[in-house]
Amino acid sequence: xxEHDRLNQVILNIIMIILCLFCVLPFVLLVSSSITDExxxxxxxxxxxxxxxxxxxxxxxxxxxTAIVRGYGITILVTVVxxxxxxxxxTLLAYPLSRHDLPGRNVVAFIIFFSMxxxxxxxxxxxxxxxxxxxxxxxxxxxVPNLMMNAFYVIMMRTNFNANVPDALIEAARIDxxxxxxxxxxxxxxxxxPILATVTLMVGLSYWNDWINGLYxxxxxxxxxxxxxxxxxxxxxxxxxxxxxxxxxxSLLATLPSVGIKMAVAVMGVLPIMVIYPFFQxxxxxxxxxxxxxx
Amino acid sequence: MNKSVKHRSAGHSRFKRYLxxxxxxxxxxxxxxxxxxxxxxxxxxxxKKVNYAKGVLKSxxxxxxxxxxxxxxxxxxxxxxxxxxxxxxxxxxxxxLSVAVAIILNxxxxxxxxxxxxxxxxxxxxxxIIVVSYLSYAFLSTDNGFINNSIIKAAGGxxxxxxxxxxxxxxxxTLVFLWKSFGYNSIIYYAxxxxxxxxxxxxxxxxxxxxxxxxxxxxxPGLKSTIITLTLLAVGRIFYSDFGLFYLIPxxxxxxxxxxxxxxxxxxxxxxxxxxxxxxxxxGLYQSIVGFILVLTANSIVTKLSKDDALF
Numbered sequence: 001x002x003e004h005d006r007l008n009q010v011i012l013n014i015i016m017i018i019l020c021l022f023c024v025l026p027f028v029l030l031v032s033s034s035i036t037d038e039x040x041x042x043x044x045x046x047x048x049x050x051x052x053x054x055x056x057x058x059x060x061x062x063x064x065x066t067a068i069v070r071g072y073g074i075t076i077l078v079t080v081v082x083x084x085x086x087x088x089x090x091t092l093l094a095y096p097l098s099r100h101d102l103p104g105r106n107v108v109a110f111i112i113f114f115s116m117x118x119x120x121x122x123x124x125x126x127x128x129x130x131x132x133x134x135x136x137x138x139x140x141x142x143x144v145p146n147l148m149m150n151a152f153y154v155i156m157m158r159t160n161f162n163a164n165v166p167d168a169l170i171e172a173a174r175i176d177x178x179x180x181x182x183x184x185x186x187x188x189x190x191x192x193x194p195i196l197a198t199v200t201l202m203v204g205l206s207y208w209n210d211w212i213n214g215l216y217x218x219x220x221x222x223x224x225x226x227x228x229x230x231x232x233x234x235x236x237x238x239x240x241x242x243x244x245x246x247x248x249x250x251s252l253l254a255t256l257p258s259v260g261i262k263m264a265v266a267v268m269g270v271l272p273i274m275v276i277y278p279f280f281q282x283x284x285x286x287x288x289x290x291x292x293x294x295x
Numbered sequence: 296m297n298k299s300v301k302h303r304s305a306g307h308s309r310f311k312r313y314l315x316x317x318x319x320x321x322x323x324x325x326x327x328x329x330x331x332x333x334x335x336x337x338x339x340x341x342x343k344k345v346n347y348a349k350g351v352l353k354s355x356x357x358x359x360x361x362x363x364x365x366x367x368x369x370x371x372x373x374x375x376x377x378x379x380x381x382x383x384x385x386x387x388x389x390x391x392l393s394v395a396v397a398i399i400l401n402x403x404x405x406x407x408x409x410x411x412x413x414x415x416x417x418x419x420x421x422x423x424i425i426v427v428s429y430l431s432y433a434f435l436s437t438d439n440g441f442i443n444n445s446i447i448k449a450a451g452g453x454x455x456x457x458x459x460x461x462x463x464x465x466x467x468x469t470l471v472f473l474w475k476s477f478g479y480n481s482i483i484y485y486a487x488x489x490x491x492x493x494x495x496x497x498x499x500x501x502x503x504x505x506x507x508x509x510x511x512x513x514x515x516p517g518l519k520s521t522i523i524t525l526t527l528l529a530v531g532r533i534f535y536s537d538f539g540l541f542y543l544i545p546x547x548x549x550x551x552x553x554x555x556x557x558x559x560x561x562x563x564x565x566x567x568x569x570x571x572x573x574x575x576x577x578x579g580l581y582q583s584i585v586g587f588i589l590v591l592t593a594n595s596i597v598t599k600l601s602k603d604d605a606l607f
Binding site: 117 | 323434562
């Protein structure tokens with residue numbers, strides 16, 4: 001019985017290890033290829049073990065091209081500003097909805113909920129943002145459309161406020177003379193830190209990874225975020241050379257390591273997430289789990 | 296307490312009392328109005344011949360012309376077929392894999408190993424689909440790809456031009472989809488498994504149930520409700536596809552369109568690359584309306600099966 005059980009455990013662990021390798025190996029190929037000598041790549045292709053190690057691709061990316069640094073700048077700016085705005089808007093909408101005594105809250109809840117069931121589609125949306133609001137090729141194009149509020153997170157946050165903030169606490173604060181803004185800031189938010197952290201992470205991730213707004217609304221390389229840059233470079237690695245913000249040094253142009261640089265630039269794209277993930281892993285898992293519980 | 300009762304009785308002070316709460320909701324509602332509700336009104340574009348110079352409202356009406364063009368073309372059939380078939384395969388395989396992983400995670404006793412597995416299988420979910428397109432390119436590139444160079448050449452075969460051979464793509468796209476999403480769904484199912492009352496397992500152990508029997512009679516039934524909800528949610532979205540998966544992973548390659556074109560990629564190409572707003576908006580409205588009907592249908596089915604699992 002015990003022997004049998006131990007065998008079971010071994011088999012189950014082996015299955016999980018295989019699945020984990022399935023998830024991780026593509027990244028090994030990516031990193032390994034990015035530090036392989038260009039000539040070796042041309043001869044043997046991308047491989048898991050570098051035939052000859054070389055950091056030329058990174059030297060080129062960081063040394064003679066400003067595009068990557070600029071891309072990081074745009075991405076960080078958009079992520080910070082966007083996530084902040086999203087969090088403010090979401091909290092301010094979710095909190096009143098969580099108040100059982102607020103007249104008309106069901107109407108508002110329905111308006112929010114309906115937007116999750118039906119949408120006008122991308123065509124009217126694109127025409128509106130570009131023709132009425134003229135956000136094409138502005139930094140707002142990366143911040144405002146679609147990402148600045150997510151109905152799902154509003155409902156999730158409302159449910160969380162309902163469950164974790166006792167009505168009696170709010171009532172007591174009001175009797176003490178606190179106004180609604182004070183109640184929100186001093187009582188509700190401090191005890192809701194876990195949900196705020198979770199929403200911040202999920203929204204931050206969607207801003208960091210967003211490329212669709214860039215695809216629709218940005219065609220000036222001045223506003224290329226790291227994802228847009230990646231998208232452009234996979235199709236046309238020469239973009240780094242021709243881009244007005246790309247290279248500074250003429251002498252290096254001829255030696256663009258075009259095969260390896262593709263992988264190096266992708267590594268640069270995932271690196272920040274991989275670095276912070278271990279520290280926030282707990283919150284990501286929590287976010288997914290909370291999100292799964294319906295609003 | 297008395298004070299608040301008195302408060303509630305007076306209409307004017309009642310409004311004054313709630314005013315700050317209404318003010319708080321303004322930014323969110325304005326955003327929702329612009330981002331979601333104006334485009335809903337914009338579905339009229341599907342019945343117009345849009346002329347940017349005149350503006351949407353002044354562009355001439357064309358009735359159902361755009362839909363006639365769309366549905367008499369071969370595209371309407373291809374994009375509908377692809378969108379639905381891929382989704383069905385994704386739903387079935389994705390659910391089986393994720394539920395299996397959740398159960399395996401629950402059975403594994405090494406706490407630390409369990410943590411590591413959860414952390415690793417979630418990585419693909421965190422990565423942008425753009426980076427995934429680089430990863431698949433590293434494997435599939437005709438000249439430099441790992442598969443052509445390290446596997447096919449080593450075995451003495453002829454290199455395959457992956458980005459021009461439609462036959463492989465249903466498998467490739469399914470594999471990429473599973474790779475990117477199974478960890479996320481496994482975590483959701485695993486959370487449900489962890490929530491199952493432990494006393495059931497203890498009672499079963501006392502009764503001498505085997506491990507497999509416990510999975511079959513306790514874990515699996517415990518997961519049923521989550522499986523139903525997530526599956527029907529997915530069925531409700533069967534008319535929508537992950538644009539990035541179908542556009543970026545095949546690198547927008549023309550020869551593959553027959554097996555990679557979905558409603559979402561079609562709408563994008565019509566709008567941004569072929570400047571065919573009529574067809575594009577007709578396809579978009581077709582998606583919105585059928586999608587809406589499907590969500591309502593899916594929900595009413597859940598309501599019938601088990602009321603608690605319904606969404607609304």
